Amino acid sequence: MTEAFKAPTRLLMGPGPSNVAPEVLAASAQTTIGHLDPAFQAMMEEVKDLLRYAFQTKNSVTFPISAPASLAMESGLVNVLEPGDTAIIAQNGVFGGRMADIVGRCGATCVLVETEWGKPIDLDKVAEAIKAHPEAKLLGFVHAETSTGAESDAATLAKMAADAGLLSLMDTVTGLGGVPVRVDDWGVDITYSGTQKCLSVPPGLAPFTVSERAIEAVEARKTKVQSWFNDLNLVLGYWKSGGGGGARSYHHTAPVNALYGLHEGLRRLQDEGLEASWARHAAAHEQLAKGLQGLELGFVVDAPYRLPQLNSIWVPDGIDDAETRSKLLTEHGIEIGAGLGPFAGKVWRIGLMGETAREENVSRLLGALSKVLGRGLQAAE
Amino acid sequence: MTEAFKAPTRLLMGPGPSNVAPEVLAASAQTTIGHLDPAFQAMMEEVKDLLRYAFQTKNSVTFPISAPASLAMESGLVNVLEPGDTAIIAQNGVFGGRMADIVGRCGATCVLVETEWGKPIDLDKVAEAIKAHPEAKLLGFVHAETSTGAESDAATLAKMAADAGLLSLMDTVTGLGGVPVRVDDWGVDITYSGTQKCLSVPPGLAPFTVSERAIEAVEARKTKVQSWFNDLNLVLGYWKSGGGGGARSYHHTAPVNALYGLHEGLRRLQDEGLEASWARHAAAHEQLAKGLQGLELGFVVDAPYRLPQLNSIWVPDGIDDAETRSKLLTEHGIEIGAGLGPFAGKVWRIGLMGETAREENVSRLLGALSKVLGRGLQAAE
Numbered sequence: 187m188t189e190a191f192k193a194p195t196r197l198l199m200g201p202g203p204s205n206v207a208p209e210v211l212a213a214s215a216q217t218t219i220g221h222l223d224p225a226f227q228a229m230m231e232e233v234k235d236l237l238r239y240a241f242q243t244k245n246s247v248t249f250p251i252s253a254p255a256s257l258a259m260e261s262g263l264v265n266v267l268e269p270g271d272t273a274i275i276a277q278n279g280v281f282g283g284r285m286a287d288i289v290g291r292c293g294a295t296c297v298l299v300e301t302e303w304g305k306p307i308d309l310d311k312v313a314e315a316i317k318a319h320p321e322a323k324l325l326g327f328v329h330a331e332t333s334t335g336a337e338s339d340a341a342t343l344a345k346m347a348a349d350a351g352l353l354s355l356m357d358t359v360t361g362l363g364g365v366p367v368r369v370d371d372w373g374v375d376i377t378y379s380g381t382q383k384c385l386s387v388p389p390g391l392a393p394f395t396v397s398e399r400a401i402e403a404v405e406a407r408k409t410k411v412q413s414w415f416n417d418l419n420l421v422l423g424y425w426k427s428g429g430g431g432g433a434r435s436y437h438h439t440a441p442v443n444a445l446y447g448l449h450e451g452l453r454r455l456q457d458e459g460l461e462a463s464w465a466r467h468a469a470a471h472e473q474l475a476k477g478l479q480g481l482e483l484g485f486v487v488d489a490p491y492r493l494p495q496l497n498s499i500w501v502p503d504g505i506d507d508a509e510t511r512s513k514l515l516t517e518h519g520i521e522i523g524a525g526l527g528p529f530a531g532k533v534w535r536i537g538l539m540g541e542t543a544r545e546e547n548v549s550r551l552l553g554a555l556s557k558v559l560g561r562g563l564q565a566a567e
Numbered sequence: 568m569t570e571a572f573k574a575p576t577r578l579l580m581g582p583g584p585s586n587v588a589p590e591v592l593a594a595s596a597q598t599t600i601g602h603l604d605p606a607f608q609a610m611m612e613e614v615k616d617l618l619r620y621a622f623q624t625k626n627s628v629t630f631p632i633s634a635p636a637s638l639a640m641e642s643g644l645v646n647v648l649e650p651g652d653t654a655i656i657a658q659n660g661v662f663g664g665r666m667a668d669i670v671g672r673c674g675a676t677c678v679l680v681e682t683e684w685g686k687p688i689d690l691d692k693v694a695e696a697i698k699a700h701p702e703a704k705l706l707g708f709v710h711a712e713t714s715t716g717a718e719s720d721a722a723t724l725a726k727m728a729a730d731a732g733l734l735s736l737m738d739t740v741t742g743l744g745g746v747p748v749r750v751d752d753w754g755v756d757i758t759y760s761g762t763q764k765c766l767s768v769p770p771g772l773a774p775f776t777v778s779e780r781a782i783e784a785v786e787a788r789k790t791k792v793q794s795w796f797n798d799l800n801l802v803l804g805y806w807k808s809g810g811g812g813g814a815r816s817y818h819h820t821a822p823v824n825a826l827y828g829l830h831e832g833l834r835r836l837q838d839e840g841l842e843a844s845w846a847r848h849a850a851a852h853e854q855l856a857k858g859l860q861g862l863e864l865g866f867v868v869d870a871p872y873r874l875p876q877l878n879s880i881w882v883p884d885g886i887d888d889a890e891t892r893s894k895l896l897t898e899h900g901i902e903i904g905a906g907l908g909p910f911a912g913k914v915w916r917i918g919l920m921g922e923t924a925r926e927e928n929v930s931r932l933l934g935a936l937s938k939v940l941g942r943g944l945q946a947a948e
Contacts, residue, residue, distance in 0.1 A: 188617060188834050191610045191827060193597035203823060206599040214824065215596035216574035218587040218769050220902045229572045236569060252771065253634040256819040257796045264794075288795045382820055388599050390633065390771060390822030412793050413645075414669045415638045436907065438637040439763055441771030442584060443595065444825060449572050457568055521601045526817065 196515070197542070199551055200523035201332050201496060202360070203382035203389050204539035206447075207454060210387055214447030221440040229449055230425070230440075236452035240362055240385070240460070241377060241395045243369035247418070248395040249425040250448055251378070252441050255359045258378035258392035260288050261416040262355045266324060266376070266403045269293030273324040274315045274352070276307040278338065279331035280526050281357055289326070292412065297322065303528055304486045304498065307338040309346070316350045323403075324353045330361035332383075333526045335496040335535065336487045337365060344372040353400055359383060362393065363455055364467045364495035364539060375400040384467065384495055386540025387451035390444050467494040470543040474536065477552035481562035486533055495543065497536040498529070502559070507531045510558055518554035577896070578923070580932055581904035582713050582877060583741070584763035584770050585920035587828075588835060591768055595828030602821040610830055611806070611821075617833035621743055621766070621841070622758060622776045624750035628799070629776040630806040631829055632759070633822050636740045639759035639773035641669050642797040643736045647705060647757070647784045650674030654705040655696050655733070657688040659719065660712035661907050662738055670707070673793065678703065684909055685867045685879065688719040690727070697731045704784075705734045711742035713764075714907045716877040716916065717868045718746060725753040734781055740764060743774065744836055745848045745876035745920060756781040765848065765876055767921025768832035771825050848875040851924040855917065858933035862943035867914055876924065878917040879910070883940070888912045891939055899935035 198205050219226050230249075237248050251258045263285065267273060271294040275286045278301035289296040299315045301308040307327055316322065325347040329340040340356055347354035355376040361367050363384030369377050375397040382389035396418070404411070404418050411417040415438070423435040455463060471494030475485070478499060486498035501507045507524065511534070514520045525533030538548065556562050579586050600607050611630075618629050632639045644666065648654060652675040656667045659682035670677040680696045682689040688708055697703065706728040710721040721737055728735035736757040742748050744765030750758050756778040763770035777799070785792070785799050792798040796819070804816040836844060852875030856866070859880060867879035882888045888905065892915070895901045906914030919929065937943050 187838055188613050188830075190834065191594065191597075191613070191830050193600050193827065194604075194606050195598055196600050196604065198599065198601060200601055200603075202820060203599050203601060206824075211596040211598070211824070213572065215592040216572075217576055217592070218579065218584050218763075219574050219577045220579060220581055220584060221770065222581075223575075223577065223896070223902060225575050232569050232572070253638065253796070254819040254822065257634065257638075260794060260796050284795065291791055291793050291795055380820070382599075388822065388824040389602065389820040390825050410672055412672050413641060414665065414672055415634070415641050438635040439583060439761070439770040441635065441769065441825070443587075443592070443769040443828075444771055444822070446572060446574065447824075449569075453569050453571065515604070521604060 195519060197520045197547055197550060198537070199542055199547065200521045200537050201535045202380065202537060202539060204386050204537060205541040206386055206388055207541050209454065210447045210450045213450035214388070214443045216446055218442050221442055222436070226442060229445070233445060233449050233452065236449070236456055237393050237395065239456060240393065240452060241367060241369045242371065243395050245369065245395045245397055247401060247422065250445065251392040251394045252438060253392060254390060255378060255380035255392040256284070258394050259285060259357060261394065262376040262378055263288045263326070264292055264413050264416050265411055265418045266353055266400060267292040267294040268407055268409050272297060272319055272322040273326060274299060274312070274319060274322050276301065276312050276325070276327040276343065278305060278307050278334065278336060279303055279328060280333035281328045281331060285326045304334045304336055306336050306491045307343065309339060309342055312343065313346060316346060316352065322352055324355055326355040329356050329358040329367070330365065330493050330496065332360040332496060333529065334486060335493045335498040336491050337493045340374070341372040344374045348373050353403055360493065360496050363463055365464055365493060369395055381448055381451065384539045385451050385455065387448050388444065390441065391448055467538060467543045470494065470538040470545065470548050471497065473545060473548045474538060477548065481552070481555055481559065495537060495539045497538065499534045499536060501532055501534055505559065513558045514554055520551055520554050576900060578901045578928055578931060579918070580923055580928065581902045581918050582916045583761065583918060583920060585765070585767050585918060586922040587767055587769055588922050590835065591828045591831045594831035595769070595824045597827055599823050602823055603817070607823060611826070614826060614830050614833065617830070617837055618774050618776065620837055621774065621833060622748060622750045623752065624776050626750065626776045626778055628782060628803065631826065632773040632775045633819060634773060635771060636759060636761035636773040639775050640666060640738060642775065643757040643759055644669045644707070645673055645794050645797050646792055646799045647734055647781060648673040648675040649788055649790050653678060653700055653703040654707060655680060655693070655700060655703050657693050657706070657708040657724065658682065659686060659688050659715065659717060660684055660709065661714035662709045662712060666707045685715045685717055687717050687872045688724065690720060690723055693724065694727060697727060697733065703733055705736055707736040710737050710739040710748070711746065711874050711877065713741040713877060714910065715867060716874045716879040717872050718874045721755070722753040725755045729754050734784060741874065741877050744844055746845055746874060750776055762829055762832065765920045766832050766836065768829050769825065771822065772829055848919060848924045851875065851919040851926065851929050852878065854926060854929045855919060858929065862933070862936055862940065876918060876920045878919065880915045880917060882913055882915055886940065894939045895935055901932055901935050
């Protein structure tokens, strides 16, 4: 017989999942109830309100997709793109590349605007692409690139899209809760995130919010959305406010317990306040940056564009990437992330997300790094 | 500030979710670790083995999809169907209809073979359709229709497909763990299920298994799979056995805590044994059937085709459907399911799935039904 799984205790300082508060785990372990239970539906309404707060939006269509954030990216794209459409995708890391891949799978033409990895999206290049492609329908970009730790100027990108009559699609999987995200002020049409980054909720759900303008685009489609599961016309039958409670129609069975956890995680964010959460992430980052300087470790991203919650660090010459991460994990119980794509083997990604973004955790990592690398002990303490 | 959610205690006797064992909830509330952590990856290998046992298969490609079963249906179809292909879909309820919808969204032609709701799939009609459509690539069917409680002859349907050189796709969301499912003996190519039915794990994941023949069909595609998230070529980079442990590539962040719960639920199934689980479901059904007779409530499905775990009952004349269900929920803490589609308002669906399929639960429901309906007290006790 297979033995019960005993999860080891880790300090999660990679690109997500981040540490989860015991209160969130306890909430998600409450007894399962039906997804059509009035008690559950009342909780769903609260989740939607709490997400509106997190996203800083009044969008009525704001809900958690019952799947990882990658599916939310796909959902955003397949709902508005039709075969023959053109989408401009700004890429400065893995996730912009994924957007471009999905655009192609929609039968749409992708105009790829590439910026060097580790830099924020080049606004001039995007402006040129918008000018050169008046036929384009959508501008997609990543606000907070998880593969590099660079933050792009999402407000300006969304405005450029709106000014040109394009829909904007923003990936802020790593951004939400860690740095300002202002969906309404920025005028973003389609925004999605994940739960396992700065919200500190286990992975598996994807907060999602859509403007009226984007809904109109979905309703104006000539063809069916190519995905049944993602088709907003169907999903909304379940997620829309039921008013008297009886109007909700079955789409799929919602992940009840995961949603308990999200409710609790969002409540904690509400309790702390967005500004306080952003400040806590910034403070943890400052502390880390100071410590890394003492360890003679350098950032990939230039200071003004660094996401406090995702710190990409060059692996020093002569140091074995995998061995260092493995020692941190097995000897110190700390997970940090490896580099992706062109950064594989060259970069470490240190996450300070959600519950992880606390002084004691940063100190513990700096101490452990100092031991594993055999350098900079004083500076790290 | 939003108040913490307190889940009410319910006896879940609808079409799923079913009651979840405290051990499963406790397992899923363990501390979150990284999806690339060696400890997590070792657990994933056990989950795959446990799923092979549940499905009675040796398929190497056997894993849980990180989303509800509806997405697994879509995943099965989009991976093998290309624009211009033809699929024969046997429909005898809601979920066969959903398959047909997805086939169309793949750009494929759907040959729909309809059987009256509440009856098992008409094998003769399927045979005719196969004969009439030599160009068809796939036969899709629902083994255990959750909308009606009818079990179809999956073994024969899969054999008919194989004999004609068609791929078979089987929905056994409600079947797995409750009645025999023998993927290898039956020769099914693509099979999926859900966690929240007879496995008694919270909703949100979808066990999935694919034959070599189906993998070959995916590899022989001329076009890209239209969904990035579902593309098996990509998903398998993460789920395939990593051998030394380092070969796993990142696809999406796995729903770590939900998978802890699935591991525990599957372990419980292994501990009880499939045959014992099937027998327990059958016994609960017999007890329910006897009690319903005393209450003068009639089954929708003829006896030989009744799924023990999903019992569709005609709402008696003069009885208010919604009011009765509401009273069961609010006065007795018992959830039963409403009818779907043409059965809305006419049928109740009583689930005896997984942990719910126990004598004390059936007795409790019969007692409550007797009180709410004001009939058959003796028979129910």
